[in-house]
Amino acid sequence: MFKNLVVRPKNIVVALLSLGLAAGVTVAPANAAPKNLARSVVQTDWLEKNLDNPDVKIIEVSTEAGLYERGHIKNAVKFNWYTDLVEVVNRDIVAGARFQKLARAAGINKNSTVVLYGDKNNWFAAWGAWIFNTYGIEDVRLVDGGRVKWEKDGRPFTTVVPTPKEGNFVATKADKSIRATLIRDVLPAVRKKGSADLVDIRSADEYNGKIFAPAGFQELAVRAGHIPGAVNVPWGANVNADGTFKSVADLKKLYADKGIDGKKPIITYCRIGERSSLTWFVLSEILGYEVKNYDGSWTEYGNGVGNPINNPAGTIWGAA
């Protein structure tokens, strides 16, 4: 019973921020850890009060086709993760110029607050948040619990597609401090043990090399296992049963138990870099650690010729 009465620091900051907004005061993000917490996670009730706030731009990034079309949060614009947020020919994140065009069409201005949500524990919404951060949007937030929480709260959906006024957002150069590459970040971290913490967010069976990819997924690496030195914290561990983020204390403990305390730079990865953006979001935007998301992930690393790996199960591709 008392459990429910525990006041989470996150809630306090959110409440303070709401008060600040109500008073028309701009609350500057506190520099102290947890960095950006108030700004980076919004509750559904806050969003419902800010649906028509011209400074708030709502973006839905879901994986299930037709979900947005059959009902979305009022004034939300749809971003399609596999065409809008990536370069489909080059394997890369969306180019700056195209992203700027897309963001402007969604009505996003230089000083907009961008609020993202989606299905499946905000999986691809977090990828969206990472991309928005990469291109210099200052204020990017995720809706706690995403679509499912909003729906469970009994809050309304609409099918009306908004027609935003063209925004004036200007994309910055892609921020290298939150994106890891094989050559620049990952291999050096493997070679020089202890220079960075690697977090593998895939399932234990993938991490241990028992399987190559989860059932139903086709993107594969020809090797099973993980990057040497990486610890395994499956991405689902970041959220409660209802899809909302765990409390800051719980999250801190979850990673500290695995030796991740934010004292060293962190690299997160999964199979193709999408699910790991949720862990990037938790470590970077909620806990305030220095984190890069490695979007090449296991499909690049595990396939790379000569990259050292760790494969406890010893599974060999092609062997029966």
Place this chain on the structure above:
Amino acid sequence: MGSSVISAVTNFGRGSGDSGTSTEVSTWSKGDSVRTGLAALLVVGLLFSAYQLSDNEGTGANAALSLLIGSALGIAFERGRFCFFCIFRDAIEDRDTTPFLSILSAIAVGAIGYAVIFGQFLPDTSSDRLPPNAHIGPVSTALVAAGLAFGIGMALSGACISGHLYRIGQGSLRAYPALFGSLIGFGLGFKSWNTLYSKSISIAPTAWLPHYLGYGGSLVLTLLLLAVIAVVAIRIGKNSTPLANPVATKIDLASLRQSLLINRWRPLTTGAIFGVIGTFAYLRIEPLGVTRQLSTTSRTYFEGQGWIPQNLDGLDLMAGCIAVVSTAIVNNGWLILGIVIASFAAALAGNRFKFQQITWRNALTALVGGLLLGWSSMIALGCTVGVLLSGTQSFALSGWVFFATAFTGAWIGIKLKLHKL
């Protein structure tokens, strides 16, 4: 003029004797009351199940809604005798083209509904994008082959897949070997998929009318085409069933009961009901189709046996009644359950439930026909409902190609007298 109306009215009660066109209010027996009461109980049971499903964490509102949509379909199938093969056979064999109009009416009403929804789901038709989930497929030689095979399979087994499903509710026993055959047929489809995909389907164009004409133009063209087909059908129709006259000039309870439960629903009305249900289904869940669950069941079983490839190339990226590997009942499974039970309720209320005679011979033809139905609806990514109706309603050329080829296949099958084997 006035006297002809009066004579028409006084002619009531001298109907042809065919209950489908009777203008006479038949006497209501105690048995009718019992049967109708049972049917009402079944409907209440369906509603209650939907209510239960909607509360269920795992299945949710979409399963409940699927069950209700299936129930509506089951009643409409049974009451309107919306059986694609029967409709084709009436036209081909008896030159009775009246029932054919129900298909045209379903496409017309559905196309209007789809156009309205599309306009909101995908306002800009100039990009390469397609509206989500709509059954718009590639127009390949494989599709042509599948359409022909489907038509022949209908002739052999006596119905299409949706036809077999709703006829279970009327007591059909041939439906069982036919649907069992279709499960094996789906397996053969999965086995041949990768070859057909690389040789034909993957290189075939996906033609969607609104890319060229926008929604308005596509709708106008579709309605014009339907009008032309209707004119031709009516002109060549010879022995067309007279449309059921209203049972009475004034609606009273007895005549209402007669037209709802006993008399066959008029083709245009039946078609319009299908158009409306199709629109609702697309708006809320997915386009109408009846093969996704069957296909899923087949794929899951055969994959477990290691008889079909684990990777079906490109299938995940297609739109249609696509199989997933799952042991759980998908939404489409609830829809099918709704069709069978509601059709049974409708048949019961109208005293049309009767176990159909089954012999080794007609069970075998049903099984072989079912094989063809299964194979072809796997390759075409749906059947007469999922591709023919939902495809044409979404302005997909693939839907029209399947319509033409399935009709041709049925024509070949009937000329070869496969349905009388």
